[in-house]
Amino acid sequence: MNDLTQPIRSIWLSLFWKEWHEHKWKLVSLTALCTLGLCLFGLSGPHSLQQGVHAIAHFYAMLAGIFLGMSTAGRESSRNTLPFLQSLPVPMWQPAAAKLLVVLCTATLPILALTCIYCVWHTFYSISGIDLSQSNWYGPNNKFYNWGISNWLVATILSSILVASSLILWIAAAGANRSDEIRAGAIGFLIVCLIWLPLAFGLNIADKWDLPMLKYWVGILFAAAPGGVAFVGTGYGSQGSTDWWQNFLPYLESAIVGHGCVLIWYLRHYGKAGPGTSRTDGKTLALASSGYQYLAPPMRSQLTAIAWKQVRETGPLALLAIAGVLLLTTISHFTNDYQVCRHNLGETLGGITASVCFFVTLVTGIGVFLEDLKPQVDQFWRSHPVDYRLWFGVKFVVGATILAVTFGSLMLLALLLSDRSLFGGDPHPATAVGFTGLVFLLIYTLSMATYCILRQPLYAAVLTFGLLFAGIIIPQLICHHFFDTTLPSQAKLPLLLLSQVAATFVAWKAVKNNWQMGEI
Amino acid sequence: MSDPVIEIKAVSKSFRRNHVLREMSLEVERGQTFAFLGRNGAGKTTAIRLLLGLLDRDEGEIRVLGLDPTEQPLELRARVGYLAEDQTMYGWMRCAEMLSFIAPFYPTWDHELALKYAREFEVPLQTKIKHLSKGQNVRLGLVLSLAHRPELVILDDPALGLDPIMRKQFNRDLITHLQGEGRTVFYSSHLLYEVEPVADQVAILDQGQVVRQCDTEHLRSDVKQIMLGRDAVSLVDQGSILDQRPDGPEMAIIVEGAEAILDKLQREGTDHRVVDLNLDEIFEAYVVGQGETEPVASTNR
Numbered sequence: 001m002n003d004l005t006q007p008i009r010s011i012w013l014s015l016f017w018k019e020w021h022e023h024k025w026k027l028v029s030l031t032a033l034c035t036l037g038l039c040l041f042g043l044s045g046p047h048s049l050q051q052g053v054h055a056i057a058h059f060y061a062m063l064a065g066i067f068l069g070m071s072t073a074g075r076e077s078s079r080n081t082l083p084f085l086q087s088l089p090v091p092m093w094q095p096a097a098a099k100l101l102v103v104l105c106t107a108t109l110p111i112l113a114l115t116c117i118y119c120v121w122h123t124f125y126s127i128s129g130i131d132l133s134q135s136n137w138y139g140p141n142n143k144f145y146n147w148g149i150s151n152w153l154v155a156t157i158l159s160s161i162l163v164a165s166s167l168i169l170w171i172a173a174a175g176a177n178r179s180d181e182i183r184a185g186a187i188g189f190l191i192v193c194l195i196w197l198p199l200a201f202g203l204n205i206a207d208k209w210d211l212p213m214l215k216y217w218v219g220i221l222f223a224a225a226p227g228g229v230a231f232v233g234t235g236y237g238s239q240g241s242t243d244w245w246q247n248f249l250p251y252l253e254s255a256i257v258g259h260g261c262v263l264i265w266y267l268r269h270y271g272k273a274g275p276g277t278s279r280t281d282g283k284t285l286a287l288a289s290s291g292y293q294y295l296a297p298p299m300r301s302q303l304t305a306i307a308w309k310q311v312r313e314t315g316p317l318a319l320l321a322i323a324g325v326l327l328l329t330t331i332s333h334f335t336n337d338y339q340v341c342r343h344n345l346g347e348t349l350g351g352i353t354a355s356v357c358f359f360v361t362l363v364t365g366i367g368v369f370l371e372d373l374k375p376q377v378d379q380f381w382r383s384h385p386v387d388y389r390l391w392f393g394v395k396f397v398v399g400a401t402i403l404a405v406t407f408g409s410l411m412l413l414a415l416l417l418s419d420r421s422l423f424g425g426d427p428h429p430a431t432a433v434g435f436t437g438l439v440f441l442l443i444y445t446l447s448m449a450t451y452c453i454l455r456q457p458l459y460a461a462v463l464t465f466g467l468l469f470a471g472i473i474i475p476q477l478i479c480h481h482f483f484d485t486t487l488p489s490q491a492k493l494p495l496l497l498l499s500q501v502a503a504t505f506v507a508w509k510a511v512k513n514n515w516q517m518g519e520i
Numbered sequence: 521m522s523d524p525v526i527e528i529k530a531v532s533k534s535f536r537r538n539h540v541l542r543e544m545s546l547e548v549e550r551g552q553t554f555a556f557l558g559r560n561g562a563g564k565t566t567a568i569r570l571l572l573g574l575l576d577r578d579e580g581e582i583r584v585l586g587l588d589p590t591e592q593p594l595e596l597r598a599r600v601g602y603l604a605e606d607q608t609m610y611g612w613m614r615c616a617e618m619l620s621f622i623a624p625f626y627p628t629w630d631h632e633l634a635l636k637y638a639r640e641f642e643v644p645l646q647t648k649i650k651h652l653s654k655g656q657n658v659r660l661g662l663v664l665s666l667a668h669r670p671e672l673v674i675l676d677d678p679a680l681g682l683d684p685i686m687r688k689q690f691n692r693d694l695i696t697h698l699q700g701e702g703r704t705v706f707y708s709s710h711l712l713y714e715v716e717p718v719a720d721q722v723a724i725l726d727q728g729q730v731v732r733q734c735d736t737e738h739l740r741s742d743v744k745q746i747m748l749g750r751d752a753v754s755l756v757d758q759g760s761i762l763d764q765r766p767d768g769p770e771m772a773i774i775v776e777g778a779e780a781i782l783d784k785l786q787r788e789g790t791d792h793r794v795v796d797l798n799l800d801e802i803f804e805a806y807v808v809g810q811g812e813t814e815p816v817a818s819t820n821r
Contacts, residue, residue: 179611179650295616295635295645298623305621312612376608383572383604385597385625514574 011090015098022075023106026068029462031110034060036466038117040473053118053153057111057160063465064107065167065227066359070185071458072103072168073175076271078374082177086271096270100172100263107164115157159230167192169259170226173266181457182367186320192226193327199225204334223251224258302387303394310398313371314364318406321360325410328352346418353410354436361403361440365447366460368399369511373455382514392511396504400444404437438496443468445503452510471499523550524583525672525704526571531580532728533566540566542728543580548706548721553699555715555736556708558725559807564708565605567725568676571706572602585671598626601670605677607661611650615643615660619667626668634667655686662694673698674706679714687711691718712799722799726807732776736799743802744778745795747771752790756781762805774805 034056041052076082085095174191175184199222206215222228229251299305329349371377372395381391411433446467451460475495479487526548533541540563548554558564569575571584573593582589587596609618619638623629638645641659644652652660658678665673679687695718698705709715715722716736723733732739743762747770756773760781763774774797775781785792797805 295631295638296620298620298629298631300624302624305624309610309621371610374608376604376606377610379569379574379604380607380609382574383597383602384622385594387594 011094012098015090015095016102019098019102023102026071026458026462027106027109029459030060030064030106031113033462033466033469034110034114035117037469038114040469040477042121043473043477049118049121053114054156057114057156058163060110060114061160061163061230062167062227063461064110065164066171066185066189067458067461068103068107068164069168069171069188070175070181072099072172073188074178074181074184077177078180082271092271093267096267099270100169100266103168103172104165107168108161111157111160111164115153118153162230163227166227166229166259169262169266170195173262173269176266176270177272180370182317182363182370185363186317189324190320193324193331195225196331197327199228200331200334220250220254221258223255229255229259302390306391306394307398310368310395311402314367314399314402317360317364317367318402321356321406322410324360325349325353325356328356343418346414346416349417350411350414353407353414357403357407357410357440358443360407361443362447362461362464364399364403365444365464366451366457368395368448369452370457373452373511378514388512389508392508396445396448396507399448400441403440403444407440435493435496438493438500442496442500442503445500445507449503449507449510452507522547524548525550525552525585526554526706527581527583528567528571529581531567531570531582532578533563533570533575534578540728541570541577544725544728544730545580546723546730546733548704550704551702552720553695553705553707553718555712555719555722556706556725557710557712557715557722557803558708559710562710562725562807563728564710564725565676568602568674568706568708571674572597572600598628598668599671601665601668601673603658603661603665603673603675603678607657609649609657609660612648614646614648615652616645618649618660619645619663622664623667629668631667633669634663637663637666655682658682658690666698670703672704672706674708676708677710679709687714691715712803716799724803724806731806739802740797740799742778743774743776743797743805744782745772745774745797745801746778746781746785746792747795748773748785748790748792752785752788752792755785755788755790763808774801 037056037060038049038052041048041056076085086092088095170192171185171188175186175188178184178187199218202214202218202221205211206218299308329345329352332352333345333348372381372391382388443464447460447464450463450467451457454460454463475491476487479485524547526546528544528546530543530545531541532539532543544563544567556564556567566575570577570582571589573589573596576590584596585599589596613621615638619631619634623631623634637643638660641663643656643660643663647656649657649660661678679690682690691714695705695707699718707715707719719736721733722736722739723730725731734742746756747767750766750769750771753764753771753773756775757777760775760777761773762776765772772795778794782792782794
């Protein structure tokens with residue numbers, strides 16, 4: 001396909017060719033990430049493999065769903081290629097459909113690759129006389145025990161694919177036409193939370209007041225919600241009754257109808273003039289004639305100016321994160337079986353804050369230089385007398401501070417609600433808090449560094465995950481294989497600090513060296 | 521006495537195997553409006569990026585306002601106003617916010633002047649940049665590049681994308697305004713008819729080399745088209761011929777150093793006719809002509 005001496009014969013082939021070229025390296029990098037993860041589990045021993053497949057497939061589904069969804073929604077706008085796409089003499093639903101299909105394949109193939117690798121590994125161990133079904137994880141206490149290993153594998157793979165596909169579709173639809181991937185992802189994430197919230201309330205009310213019909217209908221609606229289809233399938237799959245299919249069918253219908261509607265919405269709206277794409281309109285003209293009278297005084301210093309800019313760029317994401325955490329906490333609090341009380345609310349808030357903090361830290365790190373390093377904007381700020389060291393330093397510090405304040409406040413609230421039991425088991429809670437803070441700082445710096453090097457949000461996210469996987473597991477393996485011991489706790493802090501310094505240095509060098517200028 | 525604002529001596533720049541500039545040399549005097557002409561891809565933007573210290577040169581020497589752009593980029597940029605072709609700014613900022621944001625980076629920033637320019641250029645200050653039209657975007661870029669009273673203004677094809685009327689207004693009003701203030705203007709473009717009325721000096725860049733630099737008026741009088749018999753072409757120094765093509769029984773040749781050649785033809789008694797050329801035709805002869813030309817140094821020829 002690379003040698004285009006002949007024109008491509010059809011519109012669809014042409015569109016698929018374009019999307020394939022834009023996604024092939026994403027596919028490779030996501031497959032490599034899954035494979036690396038599984039290999040690292042495998043190195044811990046053959047019995048960890050199954051646990052590895054389960055963990056990686058589900059974690060990957062969430063990761064791929066969010067990041068491929070935001071990439072689908074915002075990449076063309078971010079690269080300023082949407083006007084070109086719009087100018088093609090085809091209805092916009094065709095490029096949108098081609099993009100979505102290729103993205104779904106990109107999300108699915110790494111999971112299938114994971115399955116293949118597992119099967120090969122499983123066969124190898126079977127030949128070697130090691131029975132993986134005797135693993136602790138795959139034991140009678142596991143809810144998948146009765147399924148048999150083949151069915152378990154199919155269910156795991158299928159549910160991962162469904163979760164990833166559902167999230168991609170929802171986030172792509174919700175974030176379509178946003179100006180970049182980060183905004184698309186943020187809006188998509190918020191909408192997903194807003195959909196889950198009433199459903200969670202519904203389930204809670206149905207449980208509390210014992211309303212089976214309400215529970216049934218909320219369950220049906222849940223199948224249509226982002227990622228809900230997989231959970232419904234899992235729940236009914238373990239029943240093993242003869243009318244399983246009869247029970248399952250309404251959920252399947254709901255999932256198909258719900259996702260079908262979202263698909264139609266996406267196809268109808270993708271590439272249409274959306275927020276931020278309109279040019280001079282009536283409002284602008286009115287402002288043009290009346291709004292140029294007032295000019296605020298200049299900012300006092302370069303530091304203030306850069307800090308103000310960073311607050312404006314990261315602030316909305318932080319506010320969105322707070323809203324997301326509070327929504328998810330509410331959902332989780334009301335859908336769990338435990339007693340509704342202040343202590344449990346605090347525990348839930350703490351857990352969700354930590355999980356959301358991970359994703360938001362990653363996205364914020366990528367977003368710090370997202371706009372600055374776009375080719376034309378890169379030239380704009382560099383052509384002014386801006387000291388890149390100040391630019392880098394202030395942006396880095398302000399971004400990290402916003403994250404620390406945001407999640408610090410949420411964690412403090414969680415601590416207060418749970419009566420300080422979040423770190424209750426730790427003999428040195430202050431040290432634990434400090435260490436956790438450093439871990440998140442490293443995630444932030446690492447994602448910033450990978451974006452500054454690669455200048456592609458999705459690749460940056462994948463590389464960050466890969467580096468985190470490797471950084472967590474490889475030192476453990478080295479200690480295990482060469483010294484027959486676990487990584488001593490005293491070594492963790494120096495390793496963390498060393499990684500922090502290295503990541504900061506790489507990010508700084510990547511901002512300093514404006515490679516984009518080399519492209520003519 | 522020579523007071524060059526820009527001095528470029530034998531500068532080369534490559535991107536991997538792509539040689540964009542090859543021993544390029546030129547000089548711009550203070551107070552001049554200098555037209556830097558070249559086809560798309562000739563290396564104009566790369567040369568400008570070198571002038572601002574946005575790229576490092578491979579070889580040669582550059583001084584802008586007496587500073588080395590690689591060694592003192594910030595000092596230099598504080599004294600230069602630059603407007604890039606198709607400049608993209610932060611879309612989420614309002615125009616007023618952008619002006620307040622940029623101000624502290626320039627020690628000589630004049631906020632009153634910024635407001636004055638914004639009013640003159642009708643920049644809608646309370647509108648977000650992403651909602652500006654092409655023309656408004658260019659005008660905001662101009663305010664940003666002029667409000668600190670720069671000694672040197674570098675305009676990289678700034679009127680690209682504007683409609684013809686706006687382009688004319690831009691060239692007539694803005695350049696005249698800058699000339700009136702005595703600023704040095706380095707204007708890069710590939711549309712000669714636009715710069716012809718305002719440029720004091722012209723440099724033509726072709727394939728990474730300056731093939732001609734001189735006063736606009738001198739260029740017009742030095743480069744002529746001569747119609748003469750085919751046998752008489754041999755009387756003309758081949759190095760002076762920029763372009764030649766048959767025209768019926770005659771040959772139409774475009775030459776530089778026309779005065780000397782015409783003297784010689786007169787002395788030899790050869791029949792010929794002289795046709796005056798506009799800058800467009802002269803430029804075309806230099807960059808797509810079928811004669812042979814050598815790159816020039818930064819001297820007027």
